[in-house]
Amino acid sequence: MATKFLGRLGLLVAGAVVGLTASSVLPAATASNSREDVVKLIAKRSGFSLTSFPVNPLATFTANGDLLDAATSQRVGNGSTVCTMTSVSPLSVPPTGIAQCSSIYTLDNKGSIFLSSSRTYQLGVTGLHFTQSTMAITGGTDAYRRVRGDSSMVFQGGARSGSDATSYLVELRLSTD
Structure with missing residues (x-):
């Protein structure tokens, strides 16, 4: 015993x-050893495609493009997003739809940041876009493997409104331990 x-x-x-x-x-x-960084980017959409034909109002679509440093306009990576429309209001003015979206931002030589959100899209004269969105940062790879936080995105303009591509101002609020 x-x-x-x-x-x-x-x-x-x-x-x-x-x-x-x-x-x-x-x-x-x-709290004393946590760190929060704010990264400001311009997400410039260069590709967009619907993944179903004929077009289904509850379709899945993809978008991709370059990520630019918001201060210098220098390319710092690329982003891609896949969204599935979960509801559509075609009779609203403008027509709108809610989508569940997942994005991956790959920053050159640093790693990838994974994001997720629900967004309200509008169909207007500038095409299909959302006005603003808050995204959860759900993880990352390499330099971002321990990252968490959130991100805000605000529509900046599109090809039919005078700029050369649909773009969004992105503010990533990255926390690490």
Whole structure:
């Protein structure tokens, strides 16, 4: 009986030592060592396609394009999005639809950031677009493997409104531990 107790005590002490060692190597996630970065980009759409034919109002569609640094307009990566329309209001003015969307932003030589959102799209003179959206940052790879946070996107214009491509101002709020 004493042997069992000493054996359990030994395991408890060993577990405590491992726990202390791990905590000295891997800092605990606290507010004091969390970091938040804000990255501002322009997402410039260059490709758009519907994935069903004939066109189904609840279709899936894809979009892709370049990511530009908002301050310098230099290309810093690319983005791609796939959306599935979950509801459509064709009689509203303008016609609208709600879509569930997943995006991947790949920043040159750094890794990828994964995002997800529900967006309200409008069909207007500038084509199919959303006015603004908040996206959850659901993960990442490489330099962004521990990232979380959210992102806001605001419509900037489209080919029929004077600019050369549909674009969105993107603000990524990235938190890491």
